[in-house]
Amino acid sequence: MRNRNATAYRFLTPYLLIFAIFWVWPIISSFLISFQATRTVPWRFAPGFNWGRLIGDPAFFNALKNTLLILVIQVPVMITLAMVMAVLLNSPLLKARGLYRFAFFAPVVVGEVAYSAVFRLMFSLDFGIINKLLNSIGLPKIDWFSNVTPAMALIMIAVTWRWAGYNAIILLAGMQSIPEDVYEAATLDRVSKLKQFFFITLPLLKPVIVFCAVLSIIGTMQLFTEPFLITERGGPGGGTETLGLLLYRQGFRSLNFGYASAVAYTMAALAIAITLVQLWLTREPK
C-alpha cells in the first residue's frame, strides 16, 4: 500500500512542483511582499509601509466604494434577471429551447475585447444605437462615458449582459432537478402557479441561488475588464475605478508590487468575508 502511494506521488511530482512554484509560492510571496517597501531598490521589510498607506489612501477608498457599489446593485439585479430567464427557459410553452439556451450562454464565449468594443460603439454619444433609441422615444441623449453615474450604470449593464445568461443556465439546471410530481401535488392542492414559484421553486432553489451569488460576488470583487476597456481605465477621472484596476495600476504601471499585493489581499479577504456572511445569512435552519 505504502509503495503504491509512493509510486502515485512520483507520477504526481511534476504537477505538484509546478503547482508549488507557480501557485503556492506566488501566494506566499505576495503576502510577504505586501510587508515590504518596494518603491525603491533594494526592497526592505517595512510592515506599516503598504498597509499603513492603504488605510489612508483616497484612491483605495474610491476603488473600494466603486467596487462595492457595483456589487450591491449589479449582483441582485443580475440574479433576479437570471431567474426570470431560467423560468422562461423552463416553460413547456417555449419553442426552440436549445437556440435560446445557446443565445443566453453566448456572451460568456465572446472575446472580452470584442464585446467591450461593441459596447463602446453601442453606447457612443453621437452614433450609438442606445442614444438613438433614447432619442426616438423622446428621451435626451446620455453621455455614457464622461459622467460618473451613467458610466457606472454602463459597467453594471455590461457585466449583467455578459453573465446573466450564464447564471440563468445554472439556475435552470437547478430548476430541472426539482421533481415534477411536487408541482403536480401542489396543483392538486389548488396552489396557483405563481405561489408554486414563490413557495416551492424559490426555497428549493436556494442553494443554487446562493452558489450563483457567491460566484458573482467573487467575480465582481475582481472586476477589471469592463472598467479597463469600456470606460477606459476607470474613467471618467477614476469614477469607475475598481479594486482590480487599482491593483493593475499599482502593480503593472507603477511597478509598486508591495502596495499591489496589499490591495490584492484586501480584495481576497473582502470576497471571503462577504461570502461567509452570505452563507451564514442563508444557512439552512436546523
Added chain:
Amino acid sequence: MATVTLNNVVKRFGNFPVVHGANIDIKDGEFVVFVGPSGCGKSTLLRMIAGLEDITDGEIAIGGKLVNDVEPADRGIAMVFQSYALYPHMSVEQNLSFGLRMTGNPKADTDRRVKRAAEILRISELMERRPKKLSGGQRQRVAIGRAIVREPQVFLFDEPLSNLDAELRVQMRVEISRLHKELGTTMIYVTHDQTEAMTLADRIVVLRGGHVEQIGRPLDLYDDPDNQFVAGFVGSPKMNFIKGRIVGRDAHGVVVELAGEEKTRIVQPLTGAAPEAGSKVIVGVRPEHFGIAGEGDADLTLAIDVVEHLGGTSFVYARTANGEDVVVQRDAAKVPDTPEITVSIRKSYLFDEKGLRLR
C-alpha cells in the same frame, strides 16, 4: 363522495396509443383497484382522472359532472403519488396545511383538519420533522394525510406502497382499508400487485396493454375469469396452463385430452358453443385445485422438480410428461417422498387458443 365514470376514454402520446377506450363505472364510496402489469396504462388512467393528463378522446365524469375541461384543482380529487411527492423543504405540519394555507382557508378550520388527519394516521408526534427525516412508512402516511386534509370526493392512489418493505406493506394495506371504512370516500387505487388488489378492492379492474380485460369483485375474478390473462394474473401462485385438445363430447360436456397424456381426459361442461373436435385448447388449473389421486375426473402423474415447504402447506414444482411446468399445492403431510406425484384435477378452466374463456 362521488361516482366516477369513464366513458370510452382513449389516450395517445403523440401517435402512440396507451389507453384504448376504457369504460369503467365506479360507484359512490366504492374502493376500486386498477391492476395490471407494468406499462399497461394504470398511472395514465389515474392521471387522466386527476386531470394531470389530457384525454385524447372520450369522457370522464366525477359525481355525474363532466370534467374533461375542468382544472385538476377543481375536480374534488386528492392524489397520493408513488414517490410521495412531499414538499421537501416543509415540515410535516406545513406539508399537510400548505394547500389550505395557500388558498386562504380559515386558520381554525385548517388546524382542525390537519389535527384530525394527523390523528387518523397517527403522525401527531412527527409534525415538526422534515420529510428527509422520516421513514418510508411515515412519509407515506404524510402523503395520505395531505390527501385527507383536502377532504376530497375521490381519493386516487398510485402504487402508494411499492416503495415499502414487505412487512410495512401489509401493515399499510390494513390501514388503507381502515381509512376507507372510516371515511367512506370513493377510492381508486393503482397497483401491479394482485395480492394488494384482492385484499383491498370492492371491485378490481384488470388492465393489459391499455385494454380493460375484466372488471369484477375479487372473488368473481378468481372464480370466474373471462380470459387466460385474468386467470393467470389473479391468484398466487399463478394458475397452471396445460395444453390440450378437444376429442369429443359426452353427456356432461366436451372431452379434453391433455397434450402428451393420452389417458388423461377431462370433461368440461360448456353452455356456449363447443369448439369442434380436434381444436386446440388450454386447460387452466389452480395449484389449489389439484386433488389426491382418484378425487377428480382424471389422474395425472407429474415428475417432481422441487418441493417448497411453507409449514402447513407445500408447493410442489413438477412437470408433465409433455414437459410443461406445473405447481401443485398440497398439505405438507401429503407430499410423497417419491420422485413422482399423482394428482387429480378437481376443477379446471378451459380457454381457446386466443386465451378467451370457454364456458
